[in-house]
Amino acid sequence: MPELELLDYQSHSSLRLDLANAGQRHFVQVVSEEIPLAATEYPILFTKNPDTGAFYAGAVMGLEAGTNLFAADGMLPGYRPADLVRQGFFLHEGRIAVAPGDPVFVPHGKPVFDEQGSATPALQQVQHAMQVLGRGLPETESMIARFVEHRLIEPIDITLDFDDGSRLQLDGLYSTSLDSLHALPDEAALDLFRRGDLQIAYIQAASIHHIRHMARLRNERLFADA
Template structure:
């Protein structure tokens, strides 16, 4: 991946297709996205392969490189900020783009208008990057509170399909409601005061969407896809 600093003149013809979700099967979220994302996707936690730190994400597929919720590469549900800013990165020198990312398309929206000013498409990307920049520390603090109270636990997901196959998802974690309900009154009140309870229930309720993902995969298997 070769990044280029975004410049009005150099990238005046760059057009972004923000409907393109590519093949992402797990998309990182920040806590401000839990409520809208939970309406469309299972939200689960996993660990960074390098640091081992937990982070949450929207599950969009059951296998790496396969997004089950796109039609023609396009996503119909809530679009996480990490997808909105796909192909665009914040570096020490400013905003940079990866010109090889599939998000760039001749059919997309331009980043700059004829006067060289930012278009609505670029402003959406900038807003998404701001959400991630401010939301990542809040998300890390939320996870730290979960870990301090031992509320994260591995989730065992084994799915059977009509073709006789079985798929097991490893390395995923969810919030334990049993442990939450066993907290002391003081600890539970602290979660309530910090606004964490609505995030916790949004995450745990969203797990039901795994059944929808399994049904989509099963239907495609039967269709020979």
């Protein structure tokens, strides 16, 4: 955890935020309420926290670590997940804290406070993102726990071949098993439906088709850079 400071105008009036900060994020955590929006543009898959082994959901934005195929110039033109919006900001004892040394803060960025000490649109977006994560993380953990209970999460094999002869294999990713979902007893399926989990499961599984688009983007850039 980086060194944090509680955010206030007196201490951080000159703080400026670089919004073109998505270029190296290839996998961004999302919460359940974001999945219907994010899934229109990105594959949504599950992976495991390396420290706890717990599953979490994320938007796949790159096929290789450190590369975002949707934000070549660092700007993300499409849906921007809350975890990406709040880069450099954290929730500490119910208040927003900031890590001033985070590379997201640059002299030429967007101001966080205006001259009157009020939150700028950039900070308002961060505040909204923190609210989304605050309510969404526990809800998503509960949803994933139900998926695990019903054995609905399974590993997914993604191997991609490119025109230059290279091959990429994406490891450590998981998806919803529609076969297992369809085999659920009626009572369990009805419970997932009433909780909204069933909709999320189908949306997540359908979003995998975006992987093909990402492979085309990478293939085009291989030859554009040659």
